[in-house]
Amino acid sequence: MIKLAAGAESVESFTQWQQSVIERRKAAGLSPNPVHETRMMPKRGPEIINGGSMYWVIKHKICLRQRIIEIERVEIEGAPKFCLIHFDPELVPVHVKVKRPFQGWRYLKSSDAPPDISQAARSLGDTPLHLALALKEAGVW
Incomplete structure (x- = not known):
């Protein structure tokens, strides 16, 4: 699945x-x-x-993914039905991919999902996530 991280200005704010x-x-x-x-x-x-996983779009770019662990249907008397999507707390950086705006969430084909940034690249010198993503986007990594 893919979703806009509404209100997020950066990976850090998200x-x-x-x-x-x-x-x-x-x-x-x-x-x-x-x-x-x-x-x-x-x-x-x-x-x-x-x-x-849910792939999060921040400022028109797919930047992160988060594994979906549960989908829960919630019904409260007198209120509209809704759904809770439960995530693993780990945010996994992915190779940045530009994404046009859309509303709500969408299904994402496996072939369209950007690959994860390797653990080795993420841990290189304990580089902060936002900097690692910027370096990857710039083609340095």
């Missing part, structure tokens, strides 16, 4: 937002896994849970 979600969930006694709330229940849920 990472900070995710961390705040994790902290709020822990404080509420919930699992530490970040979640995303959406109205639409993915029809391909079982396929997505079995190794699927």
Whole structure:
């Protein structure tokens, strides 16, 4: 799946937002896994849970992916039904790929998904994630 990281100005701001979600969930006694709330229940849920990821678009670029671990249908009396997509807390940098604007989330073909940036490249000199992505985008790595 692919989704715009609405409101995120950078990989760092998105990472900070995710961390705040994790902290709020822990404080509420919930699992530490970040979640995303959406109205639409993915029809391909079982396929997505079995190794699927959400690819996050930040400022018109696919920058990160996050493994989807659960899709939960939520029904509260007197409220519209909605869905919670639960993620693994790990954000995995991917090779930056430009993406045109779109609304909501979309299915992403495996062939269109950018590959992960290798662990070796990510850990090179403990380079901050935003700098590693910028270097990759510039063709330096």
